[in-house]
Each structure stands twice: as C-alpha cells, then as structure tokens.
Amino acid sequence: MSKPRWTTRQRPLVPNVRSLALVFAAFAFALLPRNAVAIEVQQVVSPGGIEAWLIQDESNPIIAVQAVFAGGAAADPDGKAGLAGMAAATLDEGAGDLDSQAFQKELADLSIRLGFRAGRDSFAGSLTTLTRNRDRAFDLLRLALTEPRFDTEPVERIRQQLIIRAQRNAVDPDAVAWSTLMATLYPDHPYGRQRNGTAETLAAIETSDLQTFVTERLALDNLYIGVAGDITPEDLGLLLDSTFGALPAEAAPLDLPEVNPSADGGTIVIDKEVPQSVVALGQSGLQRDDPDYYTAYAVNYILGGGGFASRLYEEVREKRGLAYGVYSYLQPLDHSALVVSGVATGNARVAESIEIIRAEWARMAAEGPTAEELENAQTFLTGSFPLRFDSTGALADILAGMQFEDLGIDYLERRNGYIEAITLEDARRVAGSLFKPEELTAVVVGQPENVEATRSAPDGS
CATH class of the missing domain: 3.30.830.10 (Metalloenzyme, LuxS/M16 peptidase-like)
Structure with a gap:
C-alpha cells in the first residue's frame, strides 16, 4: 500500500471540510445506479x-x-x-x-x-x-x-x-x-x-x-x-x-512464521538536516480474516483514514494548523498486521503533532466513536464503494484480490452489508481492543525540537 506524502502548508480557508466530504460521498452515491454493485462475477x-x-x-x-x-x-x-x-x-x-x-x-x-x-x-x-x-x-x-x-x-x-x-x-x-x-x-x-x-x-x-x-x-x-x-x-x-498451462504445478514451499510486531511505544529519532521532520508510527493490528476487520476499518476511518473527515485531520490540521496532512490506516499482512499513522511537519511542530496523535489514539481507545461519527462513516464507506469500479483494470484487480484474500465470489454483493451491520457497541468494543497507545511506536526523521528519543534505531536500518 502506498503512503501519501505531505508537506507543511498553511491552513486552507475551507469551511467545515468534514461536512463537505460527507456531502461529496452522498452526492456520488446518489448519482450511481441502484444496481451499481450488482455486478455478475x-x-x-x-x-x-x-x-x-x-x-x-x-x-x-x-x-x-x-x-x-x-x-x-x-x-x-x-x-x-x-x-x-x-x-x-x-x-x-x-x-x-x-x-x-x-x-x-x-x-x-x-x-x-x-x-x-x-x-x-x-x-x-x-x-x-x-x-x-x-x-x-x-x-x-x-x-x-x-x-x-x-x-x-x-x-x-x-x-x-x-x-x-x-x-x-x-x-x-x-x-x-x-x-x-x-x-x-x-x-x-x-x-x-x-x-x-x-x-x-x-x-x-x-x-x-x-x-x-x-x-x-x-x-x-x-x-x-x-x-x-x-x-x-x-x-x-x-x-x-x-x-x-505451462507454469509448474506447485510452487516451492514458503516458510514464513507468524509474528507479532515488537511495538513498545518508544520513540526513535534519526537526525537528518531537513526543514521538516517525517514521523511514522505503528502498532499491532488485525489481519484481513479477523471477524472484527470491517468494524476496525470503519473505526480507523473515523480516527485517521477518512482524510478531511477524520479526527486526526481535524485536530492536527484544522484546529491547530500543525501539518498539511495526517493519516492512519490498517495494514494487514499474511503473517502479521499493523495499524500505522504518519505526519510530516516543521521541526518546531513535531512534538505537538505526535502528542496530539497519541492523545487521539488514546481517546479513541477509551471512548470509541460517537453515534454520529459511525453513521457518517458507514454512509461514506458504503456510498463510495462503487467508485472503486472505475476501470476495467480496477475490476480485474479486485477479482484477483477477492480470491487471494478468500473473500468469496459474492463478496461484492456482501461487502456493504458488513459495514452496515456495525453497531455502536461493536465499534466501541473494537476501538478499545484495537488501539493501544502504549504500543504506538514512533520513528522521527529530521531535527525535531523537544522530541526525546527513548530507543535507538535497529542496526542496518
């Protein structure tokens, strides 16, 4: 999965971007035919x-x-x-x-x-x-x-x-x-x-x-x-x-063990003479076949996966103008899983940006989303889903991915139902178990002010 790159800019003069994002999703959904996801596979x-x-x-x-x-x-x-x-x-x-x-x-x-x-x-x-x-x-x-x-x-x-x-x-x-x-x-x-x-x-x-x-x-x-x-x-x-047909019948065995990430909540600082620092954060997450994956997906959308509509964007950029962008996403792997977050900002603003990300991580774990946040997330995630089918190549990619992830041939028909079935109780339960502020490990590259390193970078990294 590619990560967006951010640069430090001034806060834009755009009123209530969270509402605009939701309006866009609703508008896009309204333009789609009723059977937009009813694609025969x-x-x-x-x-x-x-x-x-x-x-x-x-x-x-x-x-x-x-x-x-x-x-x-x-x-x-x-x-x-x-x-x-x-x-x-x-x-x-x-x-x-x-x-x-x-x-x-x-x-x-x-x-x-x-x-x-x-x-x-x-x-x-x-x-x-x-x-x-x-x-x-x-x-x-x-x-x-x-x-x-x-x-x-x-x-x-x-x-x-x-x-x-x-x-x-x-x-x-x-x-x-x-x-x-x-x-x-x-x-x-x-x-x-x-x-x-x-x-x-x-x-x-x-x-x-x-x-x-x-x-x-x-x-x-x-x-x-x-x-x-x-x-x-x-x-x-x-x-x-x-x-x-000429390919070998069987591939050589793969010998990759299951592994839990070594996330201890520490901070690594790598000194580099640049005008702004890049921050990468991560902790353990949920694999793709976990029964709570879709709930985690929706909750992360609320925290940092929803762009303009996310809490991190609201707190880091909109309220304080600390960075041009900030985000989080789930990263399921075949033998492990992560939740990661990232931000890039001027060296004088790094400490406060990290503090706010950690605080929002902890708040989501402690309180979970509100009913309004969950409803807005469900509206966007279901309404925008058909927009992924924007090209023939995208459809082929989705079909191969459905098989690779063992999602079932009727996944396109079932997917939105998983999102719609999420209850507020489920969302808060999963938020409480998924987000672990004590695990959230940070790497800062730059010359950040007032950021204390608590561990060293691994050899060879």
Missing part, C-alpha cells in the same frame, strides 16, 4: 482446470487481466532482498524469441500494457489490451511468465536503476522513516527487511536467482486470476490454458 474453469473469475463487459473493446501469485518480497533469500522486485522489473524485458527491444516494441505497437509488481506477500502481473489484439497480448503474457530471457543488458540496466532508487531511499526522509519503523517492529522477521532491497543486496542478485524465482514462485497452485472486459467465458477458458 462468473467462475471460469478452463478445460485444463485453471480457474479465473470474470466480469464480462462488452461495452468497450478492452480486456484486463490481473494474475496474483502468493509469496512476494518477504520470501526473498537472505542477502538478496529486492529479488522479487527485480524479477518484476525484468520479466517484460525480453522473452522467448524476442529480446528486450523487440518485446517492448511489440507491446507499444499493439497498445498493450503489461507489467509486474512485487508486494511483501504477493507477486502480480497485469495486462490490458484491446480486444482485437487479445490473442497476441495473452501470448506475450505467457512468454513473460514462462520464457523470460534475463539477458545481460536489460538485467544490468534494471539493476542500476534499482540501485539508484535504493540509494535515494537511503537518504529520503519518508523512506527512511518507514523502513526504520518496519525494521523496528520486525527485527527478526523478513517483514523488517528493505522490501525493495539495498544497493548491496541488489548487487548480489545473479541471473540464476531470477531464473530460480520464476521456477519456484510462479506456479499454478498459488495463482489467482481476475479478468474483466470484452471476453466470453468460453474464450477465456481456452486462453487460460494457453497462457498459464
């Missing part, structure tokens, strides 16, 4: 037994595919952090009989978008094509997944690009704050490593490592496919076999 099983979920839409000649494999950067070998990310960046740099230039030229000539990305717990490929180029687009996806070339020139070019990015991240206050927080919370677990690698680990990755990644991680038994657009179930079934 079809289960497609190929003749060879490969499954995909499909939303068929013939209104535009576009097809989008999202293929997600379980296992991501957290499974990188020791000393070679960044392997999954490097594989993602090089899979489309030549495959089969096509070298890097020929492969990329064909994608461009046929207006095909093909790319890969590595998360901590997953590895995903996305494809978008015009219907008329469908067969060749699927074949290029097949080549990238099953016959990547990993030629020396593109591999070294990509390696240097990734090393430069890692070097920039090593001095970027925002990147340093968040990587240090993860290293602090997970000192003895792969979640605490640099997900995108360091200059040293990226330099250590060999072509054989990339080849091993493909053969061990990209397999049928850990594959989840979402497809949306102008394609029939019958045609999709045949393309599933021709595109993915």
Whole structure:
C-alpha cells in the first residue's frame, strides 16, 4: 500500500471540510445506479482446470487481466532482498524469441500494457489490451511468465536503476522513516527487511536467482486470476490454458512464521538536516480474516483514514494548523498486521503533532466513536464503494484480490452489508481492543525540537 506524502502548508480557508466530504460521498452515491454493485462475477474453469473469475463487459473493446501469485518480497533469500522486485522489473524485458527491444516494441505497437509488481506477500502481473489484439497480448503474457530471457543488458540496466532508487531511499526522509519503523517492529522477521532491497543486496542478485524465482514462485497452485472486459467465458477458458498451462504445478514451499510486531511505544529519532521532520508510527493490528476487520476499518476511518473527515485531520490540521496532512490506516499482512499513522511537519511542530496523535489514539481507545461519527462513516464507506469500479483494470484487480484474500465470489454483493451491520457497541468494543497507545511506536526523521528519543534505531536500518 502506498503512503501519501505531505508537506507543511498553511491552513486552507475551507469551511467545515468534514461536512463537505460527507456531502461529496452522498452526492456520488446518489448519482450511481441502484444496481451499481450488482455486478455478475462468473467462475471460469478452463478445460485444463485453471480457474479465473470474470466480469464480462462488452461495452468497450478492452480486456484486463490481473494474475496474483502468493509469496512476494518477504520470501526473498537472505542477502538478496529486492529479488522479487527485480524479477518484476525484468520479466517484460525480453522473452522467448524476442529480446528486450523487440518485446517492448511489440507491446507499444499493439497498445498493450503489461507489467509486474512485487508486494511483501504477493507477486502480480497485469495486462490490458484491446480486444482485437487479445490473442497476441495473452501470448506475450505467457512468454513473460514462462520464457523470460534475463539477458545481460536489460538485467544490468534494471539493476542500476534499482540501485539508484535504493540509494535515494537511503537518504529520503519518508523512506527512511518507514523502513526504520518496519525494521523496528520486525527485527527478526523478513517483514523488517528493505522490501525493495539495498544497493548491496541488489548487487548480489545473479541471473540464476531470477531464473530460480520464476521456477519456484510462479506456479499454478498459488495463482489467482481476475479478468474483466470484452471476453466470453468460453474464450477465456481456452486462453487460460494457453497462457498459464505451462507454469509448474506447485510452487516451492514458503516458510514464513507468524509474528507479532515488537511495538513498545518508544520513540526513535534519526537526525537528518531537513526543514521538516517525517514521523511514522505503528502498532499491532488485525489481519484481513479477523471477524472484527470491517468494524476496525470503519473505526480507523473515523480516527485517521477518512482524510478531511477524520479526527486526526481535524485536530492536527484544522484546529491547530500543525501539518498539511495526517493519516492512519490498517495494514494487514499474511503473517502479521499493523495499524500505522504518519505526519510530516516543521521541526518546531513535531512534538505537538505526535502528542496530539497519541492523545487521539488514546481517546479513541477509551471512548470509541460517537453515534454520529459511525453513521457518517458507514454512509461514506458504503456510498463510495462503487467508485472503486472505475476501470476495467480496477475490476480485474479486485477479482484477483477477492480470491487471494478468500473473500468469496459474492463478496461484492456482501461487502456493504458488513459495514452496515456495525453497531455502536461493536465499534466501541473494537476501538478499545484495537488501539493501544502504549504500543504506538514512533520513528522521527529530521531535527525535531523537544522530541526525546527513548530507543535507538535497529542496526542496518
């Protein structure tokens, strides 16, 4: 999940932005058709037994595919952090009989978008094509997944690009704050490593490592496919076999233990000569399959996930003008979970900003939301949900995610019901158990005034 970056600005002359956000949500909801979420999701099983979920839409000649494999950067070998990310960046740099230039030229000539990305717990490929180029687009996806070339020139070019990015991240206050927080919370677990690698680990990755990644991680038994657009179930079934059928049947076992974050409520200060400090905060959270997840999602929206409509925004920015923005969000992982928060502000304002965040954390734990706050959150979260289906690619992404998270094929029909079923009693109960101010661990990067460090940054962070 990407985090917004904030800069210090003066408080805007916008009256009652919380009310405006709620009005926007209600207006957007009113414009949507009554059956906006009543989208038919079809289960497609190929003749060879490969499954995909499909939303068929013939209104535009576009097809989008999202293929997600379980296992991501957290499974990188020791000393070679960044392997999954490097594989993602090089899979489309030549495959089969096509070298890097020929492969990329064909994608461009046929207006095909093909790319890969590595998360901590997953590895995903996305494809978008015009219907008329469908067969060749699927074949290029097949080549990238099953016959990547990993030629020396593109591999070294990509390696240097990734090393430069890692070097920039090593001095970027925002990147340093968040990587240090993860290293602090997970000192003895792969979640605490640099997900995108360091200059040293990226330099250590060999072509054989990339080849091993493909053969061990990209397999049928850990594959989840979402497809949306102008394609029939019958045609999709045949393309599933021709595109993915050559993948290995089974991926190599993943050996990642469950882990609780080492959140002790302390504060780490990393001195950096910058005009404003970046603050990253975190504590333990709830995993995606927890029965209280949706209640926690709504409560966090009220605390800091709702932008203009959140308590943190109101207290930090609107009332005091301490920072341009402040936020919090749930971060469920496959083997752990976090609630995190962040703010960036001038060095003289950091101490007060952290104090207010901690105070609001404690107030939410002690009192929970009000009835009005919960009702407003439910209105926004249910009303804005259909706005996520704004493109064919977004639909394919959602379908693959539904399978990856084991949400069920009728999740789109059930999701708003989970939000609407939240009671005030439930919200206050979950707020009391979720938010742990004594755990809320902070990393500050900058030269903050009157902020006392209570612990040191972990070695190598």
